[in-house]
Amino acid sequence: MKKYNLLLLAIILVTSLGAQTKKDYNLLVHQKDGQQVTLDAAEIDSISFMKLPPINTGDDFSIEVDEITSSSLNVKFTPKDNNITYYACLTDQLAFDRAWDEYGSIYEMDKGWWQYLAEVYSKSWLEILPSQVSKGPYTMHGSDDYGFILWNHTYYAYCYGLDAEGQITTPYYIKQYKTPKPNPSGNVLTIESITPGDENKVKVKINASNEDQYYVCAQKKSYVDYYVESLGSVDAMFKNLIMSMNPTQLYLHNGSKDIELYCGTSNTDYVLIVCGYDGGPTTAIQLKDFKTK
Numbered sequence: 001m002k003k004y005n006l007l008l009l010a011i012i013l014v015t016s017l018g019a020q021t022k023k024d025y026n027l028l029v030h031q032k033d034g035q036q037v038t039l040d041a042a043e044i045d046s047i048s049f050m051k052l053p054p055i056n057t058g059d060d061f062s063i064e065v066d067e068i069t070s071s072s073l074n075v076k077f078t079p080k081d082n083n084i085t086y087y088a089c090l091t092d093q094l095a096f097d098r099a100w101d102e103y104g105s106i107y108e109m110d111k112g113w114w115q116y117l118a119e120v121y122s123k124s125w126l127e128i129l130p131s132q133v134s135k136g137p138y139t140m141h142g143s144d145d146y147g148f149i150l151w152n153h154t155y156y157a158y159c160y161g162l163d164a165e166g167q168i169t170t171p172y173y174i175k176q177y178k179t180p181k182p183n184p185s186g187n188v189l190t191i192e193s194i195t196p197g198d199e200n201k202v203k204v205k206i207n208a209s210n211e212d213q214y215y216v217c218a219q220k221k222s223y224v225d226y227y228v229e230s231l232g233s234v235d236a237m238f239k240n241l242i243m244s245m246n247p248t249q250l251y252l253h254n255g256s257k258d259i260e261l262y263c264g265t266s267n268t269d270y271v272l273i274v275c276g277y278d279g280g281p282t283t284a285i286q287l288k289d290f291k292t293k
Contacts, residue, residue: 054171054172055171055172055173055174056171056172056173056174057171058170058171059080060079060080060081060084060161060170060171060173061077061078061079061080061086061159061170061173062077062078063075063076063077063078063157063158063159063173063174063175064076064078065157065175065177066139068177068179068180069179069180069279070151070152070179070180070181070182070278070279070280071143071149071150071151071179071182071278071279071280072141072142072143072149072279073090073142073143073146073149073155073177073179074139074140074141074142075090075139075140075142075157075175075177076137076138076139076140077134077137077138077139077140077157077159078137079135079136079137079161082135082136082137083135084135084161084169084170085133085134085135085161085162085163085164086133086134086135086159086160086161086162086170087110087132087133087134087159087160087162088134088138088140088157088158088159089110089140089157089158089159090140090142090145090146090155090156090157090158091146091155091156091158092150092153092154092155092156093153093154093155093156095109096156106158106160106172107160107168111125111166114128114129114132114166117132125166126164126165126166129162129164129166130164133162140157142155148242148243148246149179150179150239150242150243150280151179151180151181151182151239151279151280151281152178152179152180152181152239152280153178153179153239154176154177154178155176155177155178155179156174156175156176156177157174157175157177158172158173158174158175159172159173160172160173181280182277182278182279182280182281182282183278183282184276184282184283185210185212185214185276185278185282185283186209186210186212187208187209187210187212187214187276187282187283188208188209188283189206189207189208189209189214189274189275189276189283189286190206190207190208191204191205191206191272191274191286191288192205192206192207193205194272194288194290196290196291196292196293197293198293200262200263200264200265200266200292200293201260201261201262201263202218202260202261202263202270202290202292203258203259203260203261204216204258204259204260204261204272205257205258205259206253206256206257206258206259206274207256208253208254208255208256208257211254211255212254212276212278212282213252213253213254213276213277213278214252214253214254214274214275214276214277214283215247215251215252215253215273215274215275215276215277215281216251216253216259216261216272216273216274217241217245217247217251217261217272217273218261218263218270218271218272218273218290219241219270219271219273220265220268220269220270220271221268221269221270221271221289222269224237224271224273224287227240227241234285234287235281235285238273238275238281238285241273242280247277252277263292265292266292266293267291267292267293268291268292269289269290269291270289270290270291270292271287271288271289271290272286272287272288272289272290273285273286273287274286274288
């Protein structure tokens with residue numbers, strides 16, 4: 001049997017049509033993201049509700065995007081009252097869902113973050129709160145204030161009034177954004193050769209048909225295979241890789257060249273990963289197996 005925690009913003013309609021037992025009912029759930037899900041009541045063990053602050057129900061704040069590309073997202077928060085203190089944040093779909101599913105609300109997730117910071121600095125979370133809130137207009141630069149911005153990825157910019165006692169003073173204000181994919185490149189990339197060398201180094205010869213930027217790295221085959229299988233595609237594996245390892249200039253190249261890579265483990269199966277790159281893949285992602293000495 002399944003248990004469901006349904007938000008108060010959900011509207012649950014039960015259609016009986018002469019129903020006599022729980023097996024005769026269906027539940028039509030209108031979720032907070034606008035999606036509708038039909039559930040068989042016979043499969044539901046219990047239903048509970050969580051009380052939430054209203055969302056986007058006033059004019060306390062405006063949230064507008066200043067810039068959005070495949071690798072950048074800058075959002076401006078403007079309060080109606082410049083004297084109000086408020087908390088503003090940017091998060092992705094995974095964390096946004098976790099806020100409701102694991103913490104019960106955005107506020108409780110944020111509070112957990114403040115409590116963590118407070119422990120680091122040996123203070124109470126109310127003592128560190130002044131460093132977390134804003135006053136007046138504030139522009140959040142995603143790549144600086146949030147972290148690495150991914151292409152074709154859903155993000156949520158949100159804010160809410162917050163006083164010195166840590167109490168919410170306004171509804172939640174939430175805007176959803178999706179970063180675009182980068183423009184495709186006509187660069188034809190050919191892996192001419194992979195030559196394992198000493199000290200876990202490998203020399204790679206790449207032929208490029210133009211000067212567009214491209215990405216080259218080597219990862220253990222076990223890592224690549226695991227994430228391709230668990231995430232369902234090479235593209236998803238590559239996004240996970242980029243998210244965990246910000247691509248510095250060490251991984252980015254232009255034109256045909258010989259590239260030396262360092263692999264951490266000897267006598268181990270690796271995969272060379274090559275693709276055009278401009279804030280995301282601009283060509284097909286090529287994978288080629290090799291083994292270190």
